[in-house]
Amino acid sequence: MLALENVTKSFNGPKGKVTALDGVSLTLRAGEMLVISGPSGCGKSTLLLTAAGMLRPDSGNVRLLEQYDPYRLPADERCRLRAGSVGFVFQQFHLIPYLTVLENILTPLLSRPGEDAQRRARALVDRLGLQERTDHVPAQLSTGERQRTALARALLHRPKIIFADEPTGNLDEENAGIVIEHLCNFVSAGGGVLLVTHHAKAAEHANRALKMKKGRIQKN
Amino acid sequence: MNILSLVVKEILHRKFSFALGVAATLIATASVIGAIVLLRTHDLRTAAILHAKEAELLERMDKLQDDTRKSMLKLGFNLVILPEDQNLADWYANDYSTKYMPESYAERLAESDIVSIRHILPSLQQKIPWPERKRTIILVGTRGEVPNAHLSPQKPMVQPVPSGNVILGYELHRSMDIGTGDRIRIMGKTFTVRDCYSERGNKDDITAWIDLKEAQELLGKPGRINAILALECLCTGNSLPAIREEVAAILPGTQVIEQESRAVARAEARTQVALEAQTTLQQEQQAREILRGERERMAQALVPVVFLACALWIALTGYGNVRSRREEIGILRAMGVSAKRIFMLFIWKHVFIGVPGGILGLVAGGAAGLLMAGGGADIPVDFFSPLSFWLAMAALAVAGATLLAVVAGWLPAMIASGQDPAEVLREE
Incomplete structure (x- = not known):
């Protein structure tokens, strides 16, 4: 489903060159949740964005959804690839502030129309316990509701893989449990989840867990 | 969405x-x-x-056109009918004609069917020495208006001077201290002063008006006149040629000229x-x-x-x-x-x-x-x-x-x- 091979990525920082990924290799299979944990600034988010086809690595190979390197695809093709098969969940939710819960869940339609999107959105609302909040805008939601909305949005197009960046970082234990439970359900249904977090506890639900430090994978 | x-x-x-x-x-x-x-x-x-x-x-x-038309109706143009052989330069210089035409022309004009000429005044005028007073005057013989046979009777614009009477211009009576009712002699004939005009500022001030017949006798021009004044003619400036033709047909051997009038001034205004x-x-x-x-x-x-x-x-x-x-x-x-x-x-x-x-x-x-x-x-x-x-x-x-x-x-x-x-x- 996903394979990274000896991927490196560095940035020019104020104090010179910063190596975010230093020869990272990993694989993610269908029906698997891979958790990568590590301290802040160790390169987890860079790894996630690079794996998702959004941040071109300096070297190494990325294979997403059995495709060849997404970075060899034209930009529009890469967008289509993400629109059809990839979902994102971020720590900061990234909901659109002027759209209601239901409208936010439906925003993937902007990139890829879906015939029964409305019905599926309603189903996700029910499944994630957002029935009473469909007409509310993000500012009127609790953090847990916001993350559940973001999760519903990621699940709308039935992606094959979800990239989750600290999805429970801002949540209380109960809401964190709900999010993890739904990610686990997604994995059970055959999806793949690459979850990066600095909470080692999140690894409890993972099929596999990796640790990262200074841009390198530490331990399988 | x-x-x-x-x-x-x-x-x-x-x-x-x-x-x-x-x-x-x-x-x-x-x-x-x-x-x-x-x-x-x-x-x-x-x-x-x-x-x-x-x-x-x-x-x-x-x-203004309307006003002019009204004033034309009221005032009309003033025309002068002169003998054809009168040199106009001389006429303008002397202000009287040295050529003559029959007095009967006035009757002929009045009896014609011309309607554009209303008041007809035949006259004989000449600049003469006044031997009794040793000065030069303009002697005008007038018989008043000749009624136009084809127009309704109108109030005459100029009254005739009865025989034996004279009307004197301002300068004449003032300089010689003559008053109404005085008797004066002109070329050996005695006249009673009927009227003394006030100052007009033109040649009228040195003019003496007497009866036409008496003027003809004094000047030795019996039955002759040298101008017919046609006052308040029903015409406008641009219809003068037509009147000339009309007059020429009635009075052969004459010419018609226009004297400046108030109507002209209004038209100019x-x-x-x-x-x-x-x-x-x-x-x-x-x-x-x-x-x-x-x-x-x-x-x-x-x-x-x-x-x-x-x-x-x-x-x-x-x-x-x-x-x-x-x-x-x-x-x-x-x-x-x-x-x-x-x-x-x-x-x-x-x-x-x-x-x-x-x-x-x-x-x-x-x-x-x-x-x-x-x-x-x-x-x-x-x-x-x-x-x-x-x-x-x-x-x-x-x-x-x-x-x-x-x-x-x-x-x-x-x-x-x-x-x-x-x-x-x-x-x-």
Whole structure:
């Protein structure tokens, strides 16, 4: 489903060159949740964005959804690839502030129309316990509701893989449990989840867990 | 969920930013439409003013024409019928004819069917030495008016001088201290002074009027006269040739000339008034043209500045909008929304800014142009017509405003679409 091979990525920082990924290799299979944990600034988010086809690595190979390197695809093709098969969940939710819960869940339609999107959105609302909040805008939601909305949005197009960046970082234990439970359900249904977090506890639900430090994978 | 609904929802969410954009397009559109409407209203008002002044002029001219016609009826032209062989240069120099014609010409003229000549006064006049007083006078023999057989009786303009009487001009009676009722001798014949005229300031002041027959006897010209005065003729200056022909047919061997009259003066005054009115009209037209030039130059200088300032304003507002939507752009791009669609998202927003801005700008520009053209709320008659003009203005306003908004929003839209989602998401 996903394979990274000896991927490196560095940035020019104020104090010179910063190596975010230093020869990272990993694989993610269908029906698997891979958790990568590590301290802040160790390169987890860079790894996630690079794996998702959004941040071109300096070297190494990325294979997403059995495709060849997404970075060899034209930009529009890469967008289509993400629109059809990839979902994102971020720590900061990234909901659109002027759209209601239901409208936010439906925003993937902007990139890829879906015939029964409305019905599926309603189903996700029910499944994630957002029935009473469909007409509310993000500012009127609790953090847990916001993350559940973001999760519903990621699940709308039935992606094959979800990239989750600290999805429970801002949540209380109960809401964190709900999010993890739904990610686990997604994995059970055959999806793949690459979850990066600095909470080692999140690894409890993972099929596999990796640790990262200074841009390198530490331990399988 | 589609791009247009997202645009509408975003506009409703950021109303102030949207209102700023609309205000900018409104001002830009109003400046262009206002300039066009200003100049057009100016032209309409100029046409109306000139038309009103022309109408006023025509009315004055008509009134003057009417007055002239009335005064012509009342005063008429004064004609003098002279013997044909009278040299006019001599006549003008001496003011009396040295050639003679039969006195019967006056009767013939009166008995003819000529209607344009009314008061007929045959006379014999000559400059003579007054031997008894040792001075030169003009002796005029007159018999008063010869009644016109074909016209209704009129009050005679000049009374005849009874035989044995004399009427003296001012200078004659004053210098010689002669009064009414005195008896004086002229060329050996005694006359009673019937009247003494007051000062006229012309040759009448040295003239003595006596009965025509007595004048003919004194001057040795029995049955002869040297002029027939035709007063208050029913004619205008340009019909003189026709009268000449008429008179020539009745009185062969005569010539007709016109003596200056008040009616002529009035006709001249009328022409003068017409000329002055034309000059005033031209001056008004020139003043309006100068004002138009000034307004055109002002518009030419002001409109591009306003337009550019508004374009910059829209661009900056658009850029601000992109900045405030970085996170939104980032997540949409992450979800697979293409850069092209992000670009269109912002372009559509500028279309939504341009259309209402154009419509409001049309109304505001139209009103501003009307007010700036002067006259307050006084709307020129043809202001709303033709309809095609306003349709063209509406098309220009809406299309122009939309184009302005889209062009000004092009760069912000490019920036938005070129935004790297990974960079945004990493920053967040």
